[in-house]
Amino acid sequence: MVTTLVRKIIKFMFQRTTLIFILFFTNQFVIAQNVSLKSGGNNLKTKIRQAYHLEQIPDDASYRLEILNINGNITIIGKEGSGGKISITKYSKRLPRYQVESAHKMTNSIVKHIEEENVVRITSDDTLSIEENILEIEMPINLNMQIKINSGDIKLENMRGESYIETLGGDIIVNDFSGDLDLKTNGGNLELEEVNGFIRAHSAGGNININNSEGVFSSSTIGGDIFMRSIKGEINSQSSGGSINLVDVKGEKINCRASGGHVKSTNISSRKAVLHSIGKGLFIDKAEGDLTLSSNGGPIDIKDIRGSLKCEASSGDVKMAKIASRVECINAMGDIVLELLHDSSIEDYNVHLETHYGDVTLDISKSIRGDITSKIYQPNSVKDLNSEIPLLIRMDNEKVIGTSLDKIGDVPINIEAYNGTITIKES
Numbered sequence: 001m002v003t004t005l006v007r008k009i010i011k012f013m014f015q016r017t018t019l020i021f022i023l024f025f026t027n028q029f030v031i032a033q034n035v036s037l038k039s040g041g042n043n044l045k046t047k048i049r050q051a052y053h054l055e056q057i058p059d060d061a062s063y064r065l066e067i068l069n070i071n072g073n074i075t076i077i078g079k080e081g082s083g084g085k086i087s088i089t090k091y092s093k094r095l096p097r098y099q100v101e102s103a104h105k106m107t108n109s110i111v112k113h114i115e116e117e118n119v120v121r122i123t124s125d126d127t128l129s130i131e132e133n134i135l136e137i138e139m140p141i142n143l144n145m146q147i148k149i150n151s152g153d154i155k156l157e158n159m160r161g162e163s164y165i166e167t168l169g170g171d172i173i174v175n176d177f178s179g180d181l182d183l184k185t186n187g188g189n190l191e192l193e194e195v196n197g198f199i200r201a202h203s204a205g206g207n208i209n210i211n212n213s214e215g216v217f218s219s220s221t222i223g224g225d226i227f228m229r230s231i232k233g234e235i236n237s238q239s240s241g242g243s244i245n246l247v248d249v250k251g252e253k254i255n256c257r258a259s260g261g262h263v264k265s266t267n268i269s270s271r272k273a274v275l276h277s278i279g280k281g282l283f284i285d286k287a288e289g290d291l292t293l294s295s296n297g298g299p300i301d302i303k304d305i306r307g308s309l310k311c312e313a314s315s316g317d318v319k320m321a322k323i324a325s326r327v328e329c330i331n332a333m334g335d336i337v338l339e340l341l342h343d344s345s346i347e348d349y350n351v352h353l354e355t356h357y358g359d360v361t362l363d364i365s366k367s368i369r370g371d372i373t374s375k376i377y378q379p380n381s382v383k384d385l386n387s388e389i390p391l392l393i394r395m396d397n398e399k400v401i402g403t404s405l406d407k408i409g410d411v412p413i414n415i416e417a418y419n420g421t422i423t424i425k426e427s
Contacts, residue, residue: 052086052111054120059140061161062118067147069124072133073170074149078141078158086111086122089134153188171206189224207242225261243280262298281316291325299334306343317358331355335420342367349411359420362413364389366426371409376400377418384417387424 057063059082067074088110112121122135133152144161147154151169158176165172166184173191174181182200183190189206192199195213207224210217214232225242228235231249235256243261246254246268254273256263262280269288281298284291290308293300299316302309308326311318315333324343327350329336335358340351342365349368353360364370372391376384379400385393391402402422415422 048090050086050088050090050110052088054084054086054113056082056113056115057084057120057140057143058082059142061142061144063140064119064144064146065137065139066119066121066123066145067135067149068121070122070133070135070149070152071124072135072149072152073154074135074137074147074152075155076137076139076145076157076159078143078160079138080141082140084120084137084139086120086138087136088122089136091133190219226256282311306346308348326350328352329354331358333357335359335361337361337363339363340368341365351411351413351415353414354416355420356418357420358417359423360415360417361423361425362415363425363427364413368411369409370404370411370413371407372402372404372413372415372424374402374415374422374424375417376420376422377416384421386421388426389424391424 142160145163148166153170155173160178162180164182168186171188175193177195179197184202187205190201190208192210197215199217201219203221205223208219209227212230216234218236220238223241226244229247235251235254237256239258241260244256244258244263246265249268251270254270257276259278263275263277264283267286274292276294278296282300284302286304288306293311296314300318303321305323310328313331317334318336320338324341385400385402390405393402
């Protein structure tokens with residue numbers, strides 16, 4: 001029994017043997033170690049760590065970092081001044097002791113500094129059966145990047161330049177970036193915080209989150225949602241199979257389209273905003289500017305609008321509350337409800353409400369002098385038109401028509417309902 005115990009102790013000590021190789025040329029050192037990835041000591045793997053020191057990388061965006069065909073996670077952090085560091089940790093199938101001692105010979109070519117092209121290139125090393133890589137990189141802030149890896153997460157922090165980043169299976173996280181940024185992931189999420197510039201982001205199967213950023217944003221996802229918070233600039237977003245959510249967004253142009261999901265916004269402002277939903281509708285809370293909404297197959301729910309409002313729905317109700325703007329609304333199948341407020345800063349009040357199968361309810365401020373024309377097609381009786389504002393109501397060729405008694409109104413209001421009723425309130 002004692003002999004067996006001694007053998008186990010000797011075997012364990014051999015498993016934990018660490019060999020260190022220092023290569024003074026090329027400013028690289030390698031550490032190779034057999035480690036256990038399970039507490040029981042089984043499933044041993046060889047851990048190989050490479051470190052590179054690059055002293056000739058200037059902080060002027062003249063260099064490009066290329067990372068190609070790597071499997072693993074990458075973290076890149078920008079720093080002030082020239083020079084850089086690259087640390088690569090690999091886990092391979094357990095190597096025999098005699099191969100561990102020569103592991104550095106199998107890792108020399110993974111990082112190349114091509115000075116005549118101003119490029120630092122990291123490529124796949126096929127001489128080891130790598131199951132996992134961890135890259136930790138520190139580079140000058142002003143650096144261009146081209147990264148395309150087979151799998152793994154990518155994290156960028158405090159960088160400036162032009163960059164193309166793609167992973168075929170993982171998340172991309174960017175914090176504090178300025179410049180031209182193109183992101184793609186297959187099956188992962190995109191997380192962007194404090195990014196500025198021309199940003200393109202695409203995820204196949206994941207969500208996109210962009211916060212506290214400014215610039216021109218083009219984002220798209222298949223099967224995921226898009227969230228944008230505290231954004232300034234131009235926005236063009238599209239989700240197939242997901243939803244789009246905007247909070248505290250100020251943009252010269254905002255264009256959002258959700259197929260199979262909803263579009264929700266809170267506190268947006270834009271010279272020209274176009275929001276479209278196929279499937280689950282639009283929900284807008286507080287908006288300023290020129291707003292165009294369209295929904296195929298879902299409701300439109302709007303509150304607190306200043307500016308100009310145009311909306312269309314193929315089916316589902318349209319509800320508009322606390323609206324101080326020009327309004328044009330057409331609904332193919334559903335009700336329309338509008339609460340129209342007075343705002344002296346709005347110079348061009350003009351209202352057109354039309355539903356082809358449903359009821360229309362207008363609640364208008366007493367401060368607005370409306371010139372009202374209302375029509376009900378295929379009515380049941382003249383009582384289908386009910387107004388608290390005095391109107392001249394008459395039947396004409398299977399239509400109920402109601403018009404203002406006087407001609408002092410300066411706000412044109414046109415209401416049309418097919419197979420429904422019209423109700424006009426004054427408050």
